[in-house]
Amino acid sequence: DTGVSQDPRHKITKRGQNVTFRCDPISEHNRLYWYRQTLGQGPEFLTYFQNEAQLEKSRLLSDRFSAERPKGSFSTLEIQRTEQGDSAMYLCASSPVFLRTSGGADIQYFGAGTRLSVL
Amino acid sequence: AQSVTQPDIHITVSEGASLELRCNYSYGATPYLFWYVQSPGQGLQLLLKYFSGDTLVQGIKGFEAEFKRSQSSFNLRKPSVHWSDAAEYFCAVGIFKAAGNKLTFGGGTRVLVKP
Numbered sequence: 001d002t003g004v005s006q007d008p009r010h011k012i013t014k015r016g017q018n019v020t021f022r023c024d025p026i027s028e029h030n031r032l033y034w035y036r037q038t039l040g041q042g043p044e045f046l047t048y049f050q051n052e053a054q055l056e057k058s059r060l061l062s063d064r065f066s067a068e069r070p071k072g073s074f075s076t077l078e079i080q081r082t083e084q085g086d087s088a089m090y091l092c093a094s095s096p097v098f099l100r101t102s103g104g105a106d107i108q109y110f111g112a113g114t115r116l117s118v119l
Numbered sequence: 120a121q122s123v124t125q126p127d128i129h130i131t132v133s134e135g136a137s138l139e140l141r142c143n144y145s146y147g148a149t150p151y152l153f154w155y156v157q158s159p160g161q162g163l164q165l166l167l168k169y170f171s172g173d174t175l176v177q178g179i180k181g182f183e184a185e186f187k188r189s190q191s192s193f194n195l196r197k198p199s200v201h202w203s204d205a206a207e208y209f210c211a212v213g214i215f216k217a218a219g220n221k222l223t224f225g226g227g228t229r230v231l232v233k234p
Contacts, residue, residue, distance in 0.1 A: 004162070031220065042123075042209050042224030043163070056221065091162060095220070106213075106220055110155075110162035 002026075004111035006092050012117045013082055020078045021114045025094030032075050033108060034067055036060065037089040049075060082118045089113040121146040121212050123225035131231040132200050140195040140228050142210030151213035152193040153222065154184055158206045166208075169193060180204070205232040 005024040013019050025032050030051050035043035046065070047057045051072040061067075064082075069075040079086055091113045095106035122145045132138050144150055151170050155163040167178025174186040184195045193210060207229045211222040 006162075033221070035222075040226075042211075042227050043222070045221040045223070048221060093163075106215065107165060107168065108220075108222060109165070112160070112162040 004092055004094050004109055006090075006111040006114050008114055009112065010115045010117075012119065014119050015082060015084060017082055018078065018080045019082060019116065020076055021090055021092075021116075023075045023077070023092030023094075023111060025074070025092070026096075026109055029094035029096050029109075030072065031095040031106060031108075032069055033093040033095075034075070034077055035091040035093065037091055037113070038087075043091055046077075079116075082116075084118045087116055087118045089115050121150075121214060121223045123210050123212050123223055125208075125210055125225035125228050127228045128226070129229045129231065131233060133233045134202050135199050138195075138197045138200045138204070138230065140208050140210075140230070142193045142195065142225060143191055144193065144210070144212045145191065146212050146214075150193075151215060152184075152186060153211045153213060154178065154182070154193075154195050155209045155211060155224075156180075156206050157209065157227075163209065166195070200230075200232055202232050202234065205230055 007022045033048040034046040037043040046061050047067050049069040052069050064080045067077045093108040093110045095108045124143045153168045154166040157163050166182050167176050169176050169186045177183050182197050186193050207227045209227045210225045
């Protein structure tokens with residue numbers, strides 16, 4: 001178990017460029033989440049997947065954002081035509097299969113994040 | 120909609136002293152509650168969680184938290200702080216449905232530890 005892995009750790013881009021981030025969840029975790037954290041704030045939910053199905057998207061996820069998890073394993077988050085307001089830490093988390101003993105709640109394990117700076 | 124408030128943005132504590140971080144939540148049903156810690160350049164590490172049962176929960180690194188339904192609070196405590204506890208701490212409430220799960224976080228409390 002190597003934990004949730006995110007790549008790259010840092011990305012600097014110019015306004016208007018497209019960027020793509022990758023998240024590799026913990027092996028056999030079927031749920032995967034994306035959050036965004038701006039400076040001095042707590043993380044905010046963006047979207048989540050159960051296996052390859054994207055089940056919920058936040059209003060924060062504008063049309064310029066797209067997330068995929070094509071084979072139910074790793075996920076990518078793409079931002080098109082980046083804006084300075086997109087500068088943030090993008091966090092990925094994964095959780096294991098539904099556990100009856102936990103009453104339906106799951107525990108999310110976070111990666112170290114990708115820090116995006118848009119110049 | 121659910122929300123989480125952490126009233127203290129910064130707390131400074133001397134090494135060896137006790138620490139208490141406040142968390143208040145707003146949610147219509149029984150909440151699932153979490154405390155995470157984030158060190159600089161790192162992701163979030165789960166300290167402890169409350170799902171049901173005993174309202175005093177123990178976590179890693181000597182932390183504990185108490186769920187008080189009447190006060191809508193889930194405060195985090197540690198009896199004796201170590202310099203390595205300097206970090207940012209986040210309280211979160213979990214909204215779990217059969218087909219949907221997400222965490223709503225508070226704004227965080229940054230803890231500074233004086234030698």
